Amino acid sequence: MAIIEGWLPASQENWETLMWWWRFYPIFGSMQWFSSWYGMGKTSVESKLNIPGRIAWLTMEVPGFITLLYIMSTLPEQHGITDLPWQNKVLASLFVMHYIYRAVFFPFLQPSMSPIHVSIWSSAIMFQVVNGTAIGCWLAAYGPTTQAQWAAQGFSVGQFAIGLVVFYVGLAGNYFSDEELREIRRGEMRRQEKLKKQGKTVDKHYEVPHAGLFKYMLFPHYFMEWVEWTGYWIAGGLAFTPARCFLLNEFFAMLPRAVSGGKWYKERFGEEKLKGKWVIIPGVY
DSSP states (O other): OOSBTTBBTBOHHHHHHHHHHHTTHHHHHHGGGGSOOOGGGOOOOSOTTEEOHHHHHHHHHHHHHHHHHHHHHHHHHHTTOOOOOHHHHHHHHHHHHHHIIIIIIHHHHSSOOOOEEHHHHHHHHHHHHHHHHHHHHIIIIISOOSHHHHHHTTOOHHHHHHHHHHHHHHHHHHHHHHHHHHHHHHHHHHHHHHHHHTTOOOOOOOOOOOSGGGGTBSOHHHHHHHHHHHHHHHHHOTTOHHHHHHHHHHHHHHHHHHHHHHHHHHHHHOTGGGTTOBSSSTTTO
16 A cells, blocks of 8 residues: 555656656755854754754654665565565665664664754655665665576675675674764763762863774764665665665765864864874775
């Protein structure tokens, strides 16, 4: 049963139209170069339209993998597909695995989360639904749906395995970088609580992360997410167009934030404290 006839799940014609427009998302993401930067990457300003951070994050990130799961469970039947190849199932599982962490666990692992403005929340939902549709439809019906079709696009187990390794390296690096930032925040909360008990004034405190990949760059959590989705694209092969779009969309959406964040670090801590660290791409920037 279609939720939106012809669109959820999408017909092949509508999916191809969606994919044609989706390749222009980097233009939208690049508009961040011209927007104000909020210190430490905060996603909100003081506003009556703010949504509590955890609720906003959960509800704006979950639609991506829910959309993909819905499409995977409905679209094959519409096209007379009784069983999808194992490659399709594994790739769908990897996508869901990432978002189980990013959408469900992440907001509740965070010691605290800033509120998120409704405009950011709504645009994130749109991104997730479109991305889930793009990848889900390819995996469910519009990409290779037989082993013969996978072979025709040059599939090899070796390439798939390499893609999986790269994906898991990126996923692990992303998680442990997030955890380092969480530990800094936990330490800050303990410091503030101690000062409050002593009746002292509590001022907000920032510090430069140094553990793990933070020894080498300021935004390893961004970089490792790029690594993760590069592995995803490698596993699916060059013809996995939605995965390539997702990787490029993430790159163009996250790079302006990292560059602005790097400037914020330099202004706040000075060049000396950041010596030896790249901003986001080791050996490049």
